[in-house]
Amino acid sequence: MPNLKPKRGRPVTIDTQTAMQAVVELFRSKGFAAVSLDDLSDAxxxxxxxxxxxxxxxHSMYISAMDAFGTDVMETAVPALHATDDLESALTDFYAAMLSIYYRDSRVAPGCLVFGTAPSSADDAEIKSRLEFGIEQLDELMRARISKSAPNSSASQIDTAVNLASNTLVAFSARAKSGARKRDLVVIGAQTARSITSLLKLDHSKDLVRRVR
Known part of the structure; x- marks a missing residue:
């Protein structure tokens, strides 16, 4: 007797990496609350x-998007921090690399998925935890890089430099989404890098004067 059971169609193959890129772009453009399932389906x-x-x-898609965005940053921007021994150049290049992620092109800036959209949904425990982790990771990254170039600086000096370096990057997301031009923020990044290195050198000079006295 012939088998009359209907044949199942082939399962749909999903390119999850490409789909997640679309999810990341949608969430960082509109934020968590404003994105609907229809939006995600269309994207x-x-x-x-x-x-x-x-x-x-x-919710799971947003958490995965935050993780995917963080991975992109670690792979494409963070290496700039370690590409040169010169701290000013390293910070300048890192900010420029981050701005290339924040902007789709020179005019359109969806900004940072983590720092730009997560704060508005921080009442959710898991989103808040991811946001806190992102900030802590950024601070640790900056602390390690700055400490490497300023081994003789005090803890308070390093703290000041880390705060300036990290807060500049966090602010860039808001500035980008508010309409700031990418090239202007690249300049601000370079200015911040110079200010940090100048601050550390100035403090070292004061320390030297005190030791001589």
Whole structure:
């Protein structure tokens, strides 16, 4: 007797990496609350069931998008911090690399997914935890790089430099989304890098004067 059971179609193959890139772009443009499942479906070209199978619910998709954005930063921008021994050049290049991520082109700036959209949803415990981790990671990154170039600086001097370096990057996301030109922010990044190195050198000079006296 012939088998009359209907044949199943081939399962749909989903390019999860490309789909997640679309999810990241959507969330960092509109934020968590303003994005609907229909928006996510339109952006990825996937049906709701396919989205759920690939990424879970909207909350899970946002958390995954935050992680994916962080990975992109670690792979494409962070290496600039270690490409040269000169601290000013390293910070300048890092800010420029981050701004290349914040801007789709020289005019359109969706900004930073983590620092730009997560604060408005920080009442959610998991989103808040990811935001806190992102800030802590940025501070640790800056502290390690600055300390390497200023081994004789005091803890308070390093703290001041780290705060300036980290807060500049966090502010760039808001400035970008508010309409600031990329080239202007690149200049501010270079100015910040110079201010940090000048501050450390100035403090070292004062220390030297005190030791001579």
């Amino acid at each position: 990825t070209g996937l049906s709701r069931p396919s989205l759920y199978r690939a990424f879970g619910n909207k």
